[in-house]
Amino acid sequence: xxxxxxxSIASLLFSQLFVSSALAHHSFSAEFDIDKPVSxxxxxxxxxxxxxxxxxxxxxxxxxxxxxxxxxxxxxxNNLIRRGWKRTHLVAxxxxxxxxxxxRNGSTTANIRGIILEDGSRLFSGNADELSK
Amino acid sequence: xxxxxxxxxxxxxxxxxxxxxxAFGQEIPRTDAGLPFLQGIWQAQTRAAYNLEDHVARxxxxxxxxxxxxxxxPYRDSALAKRQNNFENRAExxxxxxxFLPGPTRIMAMPFPFQIFQNxxxxxxxxxxxxxxxxxxxxxxxxxxxxxxxxxxxxRGQWExxxxxxxxxxxxxxxxxxxxxxxxxxxxxxxxxxxxxxxxTIQYQATIDDPEIFSEPWTxxxxxxxxxxxPRLLEYQCQAEAEEVSGDFERVEKQWYPxxxxxxxxxxxxxxxxxxxLPEVISAFNRRDDxxxxxxxxFVSDAGGANYGLEVRENIAMxxxxxxxxxxxxxxxxxxxxxxxxxxxxxxxxxxxxxxPTAHCFVAGIPRSHYVPSPFYxxxxxxxxxxxxxxxxYRVIPLDGREHLSExxxxxxxxxxxxxxxxxxxxxSSNYNGKAWLNELGDVTSxxxxxxxxxxxxxxxxxxxxxxxxDPIPYSRPWTIEMPFNKQSEELLEVACLEDNNDLEHLRDVxxxxxxxx
Numbered sequence: 001x002x003x004x005x006x007x008s009i010a011s012l013l014f015s016q017l018f019v020s021s022a023l024a025h026h027s028f029s030a031e032f033d034i035d036k037p038v039s040x041x042x043x044x045x046x047x048x049x050x051x052x053x054x055x056x057x058x059x060x061x062x063x064x065x066x067x068x069x070x071x072x073x074x075x076x077x078n079n080l081i082r083r084g085w086k087r088t089h090l091v092a093x094x095x096x097x098x099x100x101x102x103x104r105n106g107s108t109t110a111n112i113r114g115i116i117l118e119d120g121s122r123l124f125s126g127n128a129d130e131l132s133k
Numbered sequence: 134x135x136x137x138x139x140x141x142x143x144x145x146x147x148x149x150x151x152x153x154x155x156a157f158g159q160e161i162p163r164t165d166a167g168l169p170f171l172q173g174i175w176q177a178q179t180r181a182a183y184n185l186e187d188h189v190a191r192x193x194x195x196x197x198x199x200x201x202x203x204x205x206x207p208y209r210d211s212a213l214a215k216r217q218n219n220f221e222n223r224a225e226x227x228x229x230x231x232x233f234l235p236g237p238t239r240i241m242a243m244p245f246p247f248q249i250f251q252n253x254x255x256x257x258x259x260x261x262x263x264x265x266x267x268x269x270x271x272x273x274x275x276x277x278x279x280x281x282x283x284x285x286x287x288x289r290g291q292w293e294x295x296x297x298x299x300x301x302x303x304x305x306x307x308x309x310x311x312x313x314x315x316x317x318x319x320x321x322x323x324x325x326x327x328x329x330x331x332x333x334t335i336q337y338q339a340t341i342d343d344p345e346i347f348s349e350p351w352t353x354x355x356x357x358x359x360x361x362x363x364p365r366l367l368e369y370q371c372q373a374e375a376e377e378v379s380g381d382f383e384r385v386e387k388q389w390y391p392x393x394x395x396x397x398x399x400x401x402x403x404x405x406x407x408x409x410x411l412p413e414v415i416s417a418f419n420r421r422d423d424x425x426x427x428x429x430x431x432f433v434s435d436a437g438g439a440n441y442g443l444e445v446r447e448n449i450a451m452x453x454x455x456x457x458x459x460x461x462x463x464x465x466x467x468x469x470x471x472x473x474x475x476x477x478x479x480x481x482x483x484x485x486x487x488x489x490p491t492a493h494c495f496v497a498g499i500p501r502s503h504y505v506p507s508p509f510y511x512x513x514x515x516x517x518x519x520x521x522x523x524x525x526x527y528r529v530i531p532l533d534g535r536e537h538l539s540e541x542x543x544x545x546x547x548x549x550x551x552x553x554x555x556x557x558x559x560x561x562s563s564n565y566n567g568k569a570w571l572n573e574l575g576d577v578t579s580x581x582x583x584x585x586x587x588x589x590x591x592x593x594x595x596x597x598x599x600x601x602x603x604d605p606i607p608y609s610r611p612w613t614i615e616m617p618f619n620k621q622s623e624e625l626l627e628v629a630c631l632e633d634n635n636d637l638e639h640l641r642d643v644x645x646x647x648x649x650x651x
Contacts, residue, residue, distance in 0.1 A: 030643060031640055049281065052636070053636065078626035105639050107639070
């Protein structure tokens, strides 16, 4: 695939961060591959406030100028809502950066823990048990 | 609230002689504050779940007369074609065929019983259908997250005379109002009215106002009848039943009911229980009018990663570390039988991730529902403690000392009976079906488990929770976990897990690929 994938030390550090916030609905390791870290930047085409996970869809530009749509899995919509995510944050066309891990089945699907908006602000996805203290 | 007129029939009859009449001239149970007391098990007497309007019988529906006041639904002309298409293609399009949440009014009419719980702050309705519940706030509580839509909406109630009036907003537009394809838009607003017309009948009304679809508001009405011969709700897990039939959720012979104790097991040491001192009280906590501790509210467990392993564990294979919540045996190691430990280790493999029932959006069972992780709301009403889990399941704990269900009735969430022992709520449960996993790591449970839980308030914002599991199939002795539940000022949101569970397809790919290589 020719999508823009940047492996970096930062993503590996990010992976360690991620380890402490696994998913609540299914085994992270069963669906996503820690050996496939991805770093993506693209325009939001759709945000799905859904359960058991929210999904952000972004178009990522390939080297030849074509676009690949990636599905980015967040934690459940209720966690996003409690963490202050608003509908206005992710309207179509919004440019975001994410780091995550690609699905084991090789699809353009990744699990992410948070996003970086164009102004540099960050929104974290997280998990319900992280809100327990 | 200290209402003593909850409807065990004998108590109810005692109470009735003390109670004033309704506008309909019938005596009804009331709370100490004089409000109608709706608590009990109910079921609609209507064919409205098939079609709200007059309809003849079809292969998939019984005939029925209209429950719409005035006879027919005032659709706008522009909205009729969609209703017709819905009707003609209902076998594929009906959201209920996918076990999606039915919406607040359709579920009231379905041929499944439900239980109403009532105190001064809430009316909760727990449904046998797929362990769905509705929580209606009745004390003017603020809605913290307006503007996000839910399948069951956001419900706020108030009493107008003897009628509970419930305003429902924030509905999504994915539910149908019946199986015939009657539908609504995001603009829908529903007003329900619950009127206890006699001790065994609630007259239920719902007015649907949706100017995008209908030319004027319209109202449905049907009776809800008290189920006096039904001591408790059982379970109907829509998606799990469907997947067991299709083979997508495979039977596990060693753990599901009625698996015997394996011949290879070392004997179960029943007496090796924990002798743990009660948790120390940190500060005073509130009490209810009857003197029992007030343990109600929104809680999140501080489970230290119990959903990724009950024993102490460093990171392994992308499972996060676990603090370890096993307090007995003292070494914190689960007393597995050898074959069950091997099973637990295999479940860590990626290809087994598909087998975790919560990945299918099935209910998490006990004790996992408390640390899945997902918040929950504890509700105390006369005679009951009810725990509403945000991930759409619930637990009804009667406090009347009743017997457990017969041995052949098996449930995902078990059959719970509770009592107060000093300031600790003790809950004993059995009758499990053995289909759950104890966490994503795959700690093993079976239908043979009995669980004794203690909920000990140690302050007005913390409960120390313990669960002692005696399960002679995968284990050699009982064991106990412990974790705090921390109270927060929050409200439950809805987790409609099935609405978008495309993870399961990925997990199945991983499993199938592994099987193909075997």
